Amino acid sequence: MKAWLVYTLARLGIFVVALVLLLVIGLPWYWAAIGGALIGLLVSYIALPGLRSAVTTSIAERRARPERDADSDFEDDFVDTADAGATTSAADVAAPTDPDVTLRKRPDEA
DSSP states (O other): OOHHHHHHHHHHHHHHHHHHHHHHHTOOHHHHHHHHHHHHHHHHHHHOHHHHHHHHHHHHHHHOOOSOOHHHHHHHHHHHHHHHHTOOOHHHHHSOOOTTOOOOOOTTOO
């Protein structure tokens, strides 16, 4: 049986047991449901660490992806090349080297 199903059924069972006990004590159903949820949460946190770690391991294995593939290598190289070509210094922006470019002052600057 899958780990997540066993963990879910165990937590549900703990909740139902706590709910029934609180209803037998005489609490109204809404307080019994809230109390059962809180008790179930605490008991499952303390009593089910093995199942919880099995669930997290199975989720992590299912989501595992290969670290590198040809497409991501190509994309990384492309971005690195584009970044290397896009670097400009402040001197390149402040003083253009093209003789046809003239810097004009704004009309409000005399």
